[in-house]
Amino acid sequence: MYTQFKNHLLSTIAEITEAGLYKNERIIVSPQGAEIELNTGHKVLNFCANNYLGLSNNQKLVDAAKEALHSHGYGMSSVRFICGTTDLHKELERKIAGFFGTEDTILYAACFDANGGVFEPLLSEDDAIISDALNHASIIDGVRLCKAQRYRYANADMADLEKQLQQAMQQRFRLIVTDGVFSMDGNVAPVDRIAALAEKYDAMVMIDESHSAGVVGRTGRGVTELFNLQGRIEIITGTLGKAFGGAIGGFTTGKKEIIELLRQRSRPYLFSNSIPPLVAAAGIRMIDMMTETNELQDKLHRNSEYFIERMTSLGFDIKPTKSAICAVMLYDARLSQEFAAGLLDEGIYVTGFYYPVVPKGEARIRVQLSSGHETAHLDKAIGAFEKIGRKLGVLK
Numbered sequence: 001m002y003t004q005f006k007n008h009l010l011s012t013i014a015e016i017t018e019a020g021l022y023k024n025e026r027i028i029v030s031p032q033g034a035e036i037e038l039n040t041g042h043k044v045l046n047f048c049a050n051n052y053l054g055l056s057n058n059q060k061l062v063d064a065a066k067e068a069l070h071s072h073g074y075g076m077s078s079v080r081f082i083c084g085t086t087d088l089h090k091e092l093e094r095k096i097a098g099f100f101g102t103e104d105t106i107l108y109a110a111c112f113d114a115n116g117g118v119f120e121p122l123l124s125e126d127d128a129i130i131s132d133a134l135n136h137a138s139i140i141d142g143v144r145l146c147k148a149q150r151y152r153y154a155n156a157d158m159a160d161l162e163k164q165l166q167q168a169m170q171q172r173f174r175l176i177v178t179d180g181v182f183s184m185d186g187n188v189a190p191v192d193r194i195a196a197l198a199e200k201y202d203a204m205v206m207i208d209e210s211h212s213a214g215v216v217g218r219t220g221r222g223v224t225e226l227f228n229l230q231g232r233i234e235i236i237t238g239t240l241g242k243a244f245g246g247a248i249g250g251f252t253t254g255k256k257e258i259i260e261l262l263r264q265r266s267r268p269y270l271f272s273n274s275i276p277p278l279v280a281a282a283g284i285r286m287i288d289m290m291t292e293t294n295e296l297q298d299k300l301h302r303n304s305e306y307f308i309e310r311m312t313s314l315g316f317d318i319k320p321t322k323s324a325i326c327a328v329m330l331y332d333a334r335l336s337q338e339f340a341a342g343l344l345d346e347g348i349y350v351t352g353f354y355y356p357v358v359p360k361g362e363a364r365i366r367v368q369l370s371s372g373h374e375t376a377h378l379d380k381a382i383g384a385f386e387k388i389g390r391k392l393g394v395l396k
């Protein structure tokens with residue numbers, strides 16, 4: 001049997017390779033950060049991590065994790081409800097709720113699990129989920145696991161959302177779900193208008209703040225801060241794996257009855273291990289830091305504005321963004337790969353994306369800014385973009 005199956009796998013892998021979609025991993029031998037070292041000996045400036053606040057190797061978080069390693073040990077060897085809950089898990093859940101201005105929080109091993117486990121316990125075939133077409137894969141999978149009726153609207157298209165809501169009026173409960181920031185364009189979901197439509201059509205709202213928490217809003221509270229909707233959104237999900245330290249872990253935060261039922265019924269919570277106490281301890285320290293000072297958020301916003309302004313004045317075509325994701329549009333798939341390779345030769349590590357990750361004819365290089373970047377890093381990247389841009393005829 002396996003011989004046939006193996007041939008089947010090899011031909012699938014060959015198809016992936018022929019389509020130019022085979023993913024190779026670069027191997028990093030230093031801590032994650034603005035400057036990283038690869039196993040090839042190359043030292044490069046990193047512009048493709050989700051390390052928005054530069055916390056992946058922050059000394060205070062490392063120290064908090066070390067202390068917890070001594071006080072609470074390494075692993076929990078249990079799910080939360082059997083014997084996997086420590087004081088640190090409970091404190092982090094409270095801190096996250098305090099940060100977002102929500103009522104309660106439930107932790108997961110990842111936001112993939114938070115999204116995978118949020119719909120099925122809450123909604124049934126009598127209900128409706130109305131989902132943005134560009135929502136993250138984990139939301140799509142979570143929706144598939146739930147029996148609710150599915151409606152889909154074009155990315156951030158409020159006329160389409162309204163049309164879908166009208167169709168969903170026959171269902172008992174309606175939940176609109178959107179990413180806060182969409183990862184390919186860096187655009188912010190129009191949550192003010194989504195909330196208004198939710199009110200008009202008697203629906204609830206869920207926002208995945210994975211790319212917006214720590215980033216969007218003056219103090220990094222995410223899109224609910226940007227649109228002045230703190231405490232008004234029923235469900236927020238997010239990750240500890242991006243701006244929030246970059247290790248591992250996810251959460252759902254929102255109305256307390258929702259969180260309470262998730263603790264009873266959410267399958268990734270009930271049937272998967274709790275996060276290590278050291279990750280919870282570093283998470284607590286991270287939220288404290290973001291509450292004590294706004295330095296990191298301010299620096300990220302300065303860096304993003306600086307980079308986008310310089311790149312625009314050089315003549316690059318940048319998608320409008322309020323996040324730390326900057327899509328430098330090149331349109332042509334091959335060009336995006338040549339451009340990224342040219343930048344790597346200049347010591348700038350970015351990723352070129354093309355179909356099917358983004359729509360056909362919309363190839364781009366995605367730059368992710370961080371408060372870990374200094375102005376010299378940004379200048380070096382901008383200089384490299386200019387050099388390769390002229391060489392490849394993108395800039396005249």
Ligand SMILES: *Cc1c(COP(=O)(O)O)cnc(C)c1O
Nearest residue numbers: 110111112136208210239241250
């Ligand atoms: C990264 C991401 C996730 C997954 O987060 P993990 O904690 O890494 O599983 C979920 N949703 C969105 C929108 C993301 O960007």
